[in-house]
Amino acid sequence: MLAYVIRRVFAGVIMLIVMSIVTFALFFASPIDQESFICGKNCSAAQKKETAAAMGYDDSFINQWSDFAKGVVAGRDFPDDPKLRETAPQTIVRCEAPCLGYSRERGDTVTNLIKDTFPVSFSLAVAAFVLWMAGGILFGVLAALKKGMLIDRGVVGLSLIGFAFPTFFVGLLLYKFVAIQWGLTEIPRYTSIAEGGIGGWLSGLTLPAITLCLFFMAAYVRMTRSYVIESFQEDYVRTARAKGLPERTVTFKHALRAALTPIVTMAGLDFAGLMGGAIITESVFNYPGMGKLAVLASTDFDLPTTVGLVILLAGFVIAANIVVDLLYAVIDPRVRLG
């Protein structure tokens, strides 16, 4: 077990290294010149060069990457200039490890920016996750039990309709109509637990979480339904029924448990992806999370922030993959790690 975990973590770290190199290659070694966007439309070749030098883009991408990697492990100074350190040490920003870069646009280290925005995205992800998992599994099992009947068709049909509307359309509908125009709920605004208590935190999250969960729920309803129907045909379910277990135990302890394995896989990856911010939902509800930060960073070509976010998010996904595989062994007693 421990050997397996170590091997997986090691593979994950290598994956992350490769991924970050690819990211740097895409942004810094491709024919796309970011500096001309930073410097503006009427930018001479000399100015462009100057900008590139100032941002460090004139260095080879592999050097830029190794600076970045060094920063993650040991932290780094911005700008990393020994002359400046002697003459004007107050202008140097120290970025402690794990340093993901320094954003000139925002005048702060990327690590700090992420620290500020992460709780928002994480809250939203947790709220939406709880909603869609509970809803998806509950309705999925319900549909499976009533297979072919009106309830089944209704549940599957409604979830498909919920999926068909684009996230931003649902979000705008809830935000501009339900909250503002009809005044059915308070206008959603992120409130941290420290600020407004659990109640304030939850009420600020309700509408965005519903928006986000609708998008995910359809797939979970269908997946749960189809796996539960499948496992109902397994021999061990027949055995469980034959030995006289109540139907509820058969459904939830036997049939659903086997169906959970693939659901957990997808849930883990979806949740990991969401931790990095639900870009569209956060934009619609004007939530100051990582998704919003990504949008802002892309509009003013704040490359360090973008690169930091991309690599961090990839780290989440890679980590989630490992966690999911470990969870398998807990959920499904037939799985042996090795």
Place this chain on the structure above:
Amino acid sequence: MAPRVRVASVTHGDEVKMTIPGSELEIHEAAVPVEDDAVVKVAGRSPTQLAIARFRADKLSMISFVLSVLIVLCAIAAPILVALGVLNPNEPHQNLLSDDGVLPQGAFGGVSWDHPLGVDPGLGRDLLSRLMLAISSSLAIALTGTVITVIIGSILGIVAGFSGGLIDATIGRIIDLTLSFPQTMMLLAMAAPTVQLLRNDVGDLPGLGFLGKADLANGVFVIGILAVFGWPPVARVVRGQVLSIREREFIEAARLFGASRRRLYFREVLPNVWAPVLVYLTLLVPAYISAEAAFNFLNVGIKPPTPTLGNILAHSKDYTSGDPTYFFLPGFLLALIVVVFNLVGDGARDALDPKSHR
């Protein structure tokens, strides 16, 4: 990572199990009366015929199939009607707007005989024309993206499944790598520079039909992002299929005859994996139509005046209270298209795999 392209129906996680029964024979009792010398004729039906028969027997699938054909016809007709002057997606009608020149006059966004769905706020362009042409461009993007995705996915899936060993492992790692990239963030960060680059490179190309130069660059970028991040699931599904096919006798026979690798891949294996690929294809189209809309909300994609469902919706978000018709109409149209294509995909899956659970 909200608009990560998601296919609504997942049958068996990543691996869509699908087998076509090889030898289903049905006795045509009515057609062949049993004669005295009593040779019961048995009419064989190919698996494809059986699948089509099953598809036709399902009402919901048939209704959605007819609707999807209508949508496609509408998409084909719209540019022609624009060229003939029947539809005028870009002609402004300031006189139909209210005095401040923003919101349309009259109920439901200025509905009239000349403009059955009203006109859009701001310029007063005919909404019916714009929506019809929007279906064309959105569908064009989604279809092209789907075809490219499926081609990349199938080729890599076949190669990985068939070769095994190091090649399989390498492709597997590339899939993991691709899936670990946050698609939307990459989309946002690369959009402006890449589109600029494309415009510099294809700037001399003439517009394509109703698409202008800028549209082409924007469209290519959207399609590229969809394909680059969309192929891994297709490759996984195909690889799973190929793993079982490569052990079959006919592959061995082909090998004995000295068939080349290319022949094995494309003549022997490919025809046997088309069923799950076809299903995936029908489910990717609606997913990509939604994705195009989501991208446009983030200001990436084909820009007005060329209409797409995404950019009309993105424009309408500023008029939710002033002209709700203009906000709801494109949204519901988009949802309808997505639902219809999804139902066709579901129907196709059930028809090709009788064992799947509806």
